[in-house]
Amino acid sequence: MGGGAHGRLHRAASAHKVMAILPRLRNGIRTATSVGVLALSSDTGALILANLGATILGLVTGIVTARTLGPDGRGDLAVVLFWPALLTSLLDAGISEALTLRSASSHANARSLIGPGLALSSAFSALALAIGYLALPLLLTQEQQRILPLANVGLLFIPLSLLANVPLGLLLGRQRFRAVALIRILNVLLYLLLLAVLIGTRHASVTPIAVSTIAIRAFPLIVGIPLVLMGGRGPLRSTLLAPGLASDAVRLQLPRVASVLASSQDRALANWTLTQAGIGLWQVVSTLTVIMPLGAQAISQRLLSRLAAKVEDPEALTRAAYSQGQLVTLGMAALALPMLPVAIPLLFGASFSPAVAPAAITIIGSLAAASTVVLQSAARSQQRIGPCICSEFVGMGAMAGVAYALVPRSGLAGLAAAFSLGRVSAFAVMAYDRRTHTGESITSLLPSSRAYWASLRHHLRTALTHPRDQRRTSTGPSTHS
Numbered sequence: 001m002g003g004g005a006h007g008r009l010h011r012a013a014s015a016h017k018v019m020a021i022l023p024r025l026r027n028g029i030r031t032a033t034s035v036g037v038l039a040l041s042s043d044t045g046a047l048i049l050a051n052l053g054a055t056i057l058g059l060v061t062g063i064v065t066a067r068t069l070g071p072d073g074r075g076d077l078a079v080v081l082f083w084p085a086l087l088t089s090l091l092d093a094g095i096s097e098a099l100t101l102r103s104a105s106s107h108a109n110a111r112s113l114i115g116p117g118l119a120l121s122s123a124f125s126a127l128a129l130a131i132g133y134l135a136l137p138l139l140l141t142q143e144q145q146r147i148l149p150l151a152n153v154g155l156l157f158i159p160l161s162l163l164a165n166v167p168l169g170l171l172l173g174r175q176r177f178r179a180v181a182l183i184r185i186l187n188v189l190l191y192l193l194l195l196a197v198l199i200g201t202r203h204a205s206v207t208p209i210a211v212s213t214i215a216i217r218a219f220p221l222i223v224g225i226p227l228v229l230m231g232g233r234g235p236l237r238s239t240l241l242a243p244g245l246a247s248d249a250v251r252l253q254l255p256r257v258a259s260v261l262a263s264s265q266d267r268a269l270a271n272w273t274l275t276q277a278g279i280g281l282w283q284v285v286s287t288l289t290v291i292m293p294l295g296a297q298a299i300s301q302r303l304l305s306r307l308a309a310k311v312e313d314p315e316a317l318t319r320a321a322y323s324q325g326q327l328v329t330l331g332m333a334a335l336a337l338p339m340l341p342v343a344i345p346l347l348f349g350a351s352f353s354p355a356v357a358p359a360a361i362t363i364i365g366s367l368a369a370a371s372t373v374v375l376q377s378a379a380r381s382q383q384r385i386g387p388c389i390c391s392e393f394v395g396m397g398a399m400a401g402v403a404y405a406l407v408p409r410s411g412l413a414g415l416a417a418a419f420s421l422g423r424v425s426a427f428a429v430m431a432y433d434r435r436t437h438t439g440e441s442i443t444s445l446l447p448s449s450r451a452y453w454a455s456l457r458h459h460l461r462t463a464l465t466h467p468r469d470q471r472r473t474s475t476g477p478s479t480h481s
Contacts, residue, residue, distance in 0.1 A: 054188045055291055061188070064195055068204045076206045080150050081213060083139060084157035087128045089260045092162055094249040095121055096169035097304065097380065102245065103173030104305050110170045110228055116245050117166035124249075125159035132158065150207060153214070160217035167224025172305050179227055183220050191216045251385055258392035262426070265396050266419050273407045273415070281412055284344060284355040285362055288336070289419065292366030293373060295328030300377035307381035315438055318378040322371065322445070326452075329370040333363050358416035365420030368427040371445065375430035387433035395426030 069077060099117050103110040132155045140148060171180050194212045198204040266289065270282040303321040307314050340360055345353050376388045399422025406414030431442045446452055 054184045055294060061192060061195060064192075064199075068195075068199060069206060069209070073206050076144075076147050076150075077210055077213075079140065079144055080147060080154040080206070080210050081157065083132060083136065083151070084154050086260075087132055088158050088161045090257055091124050091128055091158075092165050094251075094254075095124065095162065096165040096172075098245055098248040099166060099169035100173040100305055101248065101381070103170045104175075110174050113170060113245075114166065114225065114228060117170065118163060120246055120249060121162040121166055122159070123246075125162050128158045128162075129155055147206075150210060154210060157214045157217060160214065160221070164217055164220035164224070166221070167228050168220055170228045171224060172301060174228075175305060176227065177302060179224075183223055186223075187216060187219045190219060251383070254385055254389055258389045262392040262396050262422075265399060265422075266415065269400070269403050269407070269415060269418070273403060274411065278412055281352060281355045281358075282415065284352055285359045285412070285416060288359050289362050289366055289369070292329060292332055292336070292363065293370045295332065296325035296370035296373050299325045299328070300373045303374060304377045304381050307378060314378070314382075315440075318374070318434075321378075322374050325370050325374045326367075329367055333367060337363060354412065358412040361413060361416035362419050365416075365423035368420070368423040372423065372427045372430050375427075375434055379430065379433060382437075384433065384437070387429060391426040391429035391433075394429050395422040398422045398425035
């Protein structure tokens with residue numbers, strides 16, 4: 001009995017000790033995982049994770065299609081989809097951002113913008129379809145003329161993509177960030193499911209995969225329109241006109257055109273200046289240049305919407321978004337740098353090891369690119385389009401000049417250095433524009449200044465200690481339609 005009583009007392013004492021340390025354990029776990037919790041619980045974090053997840057899933061689908069179709073089939077699929085995707089990229093952002101800015105206004109009725117948005121997207125689509133139909137026979141090589149009929153079908157990628165961006169732009173404007181994030185992830189997951197069905201039923205040839213890729217572009221339109229209608233207030237007007245929407249879209253699209261040209265410049269220079277083996281190695285490097293700014297791109301999308309709503313101090317919002325973008329990108333860089341020597345040979349093979357050093361160099365340029373995209377969003381929200389266009393062309397000029405000088409002597413490393421210097425040059429233009437309009441010192445945006453690190457520490461401390469409060473105070477109250 002005495003031993004049993006002693007055992008019960010011992011177990012009770014142990015249980016008491018466990019209960020006593022549980023609060024500290026919970027605090028420790030909360031602190032250790034606070035960054036992840038912030039990402040999952042915040043609107044910005046949802047967009048970041050959605051962009052990153054969609055990119056990763058996109059890489060997976062690329063691997064699946066390459067293994068399924070082989071080099072020749074994958075090449076045919078790339079030709080069918082490349083030109084429509086390029087035309088879409090040159091047209092899509094202006095309409096989406098114009099709708100975001102309009103619907104973000106406190107007095108806007110997002111439901112009434114559905115008709116004008118779809119009408120404008122249809123008009124842009126008709127123009128792009130005509131250009132594509134006339135240009136494809138000239139753009140395809142003699143060997144590729146055999147897939148011209150399928151390439152013409154591939155032009156349907158354009159209207160489906162442009163129309164799908166209408167509800168996404170409206171949802172972003174009404175602060176429905178999690179809905180946008182969910183649509184993006186589900187879109188890619190559904191595409192993976194379609195690929196699995198095609199492979200499982202032994203129908204995974206070029207034509208079915210191309211048709212599936214085109215058809216899946218309609219998913220955001222099918223799901224997004226009901227979300228806008230259900231979440232809106234006010235009457236659903238039947239008008240297809242919204243005064244000034246087309247001019248806003250064209251004006252906002254001009255920086256997008258410059259951005260698309262700038263983002264593809266490194267691959268164009270690789271094709272012109274490197275050997276075939278070097279071009280293959282650069283594809284690995286360029287993948288990193290796409291992934292690294294993803295967090296800042298998501299943050300800039302939210303910043304554009306919040307600035308358009310005009311519910312908070314724009315400079316405070318921009319500073320908070322800039323700090324958040326820096327934190328996310330620096331964190332990704334800290335994770336990527338030590339992993340590159342192992343990850344690249346492991347994923348792509350030992351023959352791709354020469355891409356490790358150039359990939360590390362491009363991380364510098366990716367940090368500058370992440371900074372630039374936030375500042376460009378702030379400028380676009382205030383209709384300062386000129387500096388955005390100028391920054392991209394200055395960056396392209398700097399990259400071309402440095403590549404001309406370095407690539408013949410340094411190969412991949414020279415092109416990586418040219419990319420980084422080009423992105424730094426674009427950032428310098430946007431930093432100067434910010435100083436001109438706000439009086440803020442350019443050095444406060446650079447890691448060499450105390451103000452830069454003080455801002456990062458303040459933002460990180462706020463995010464770690466009060467993640468939900470930080471979300472509200474740094475970006476203002478959420479406005480739902």
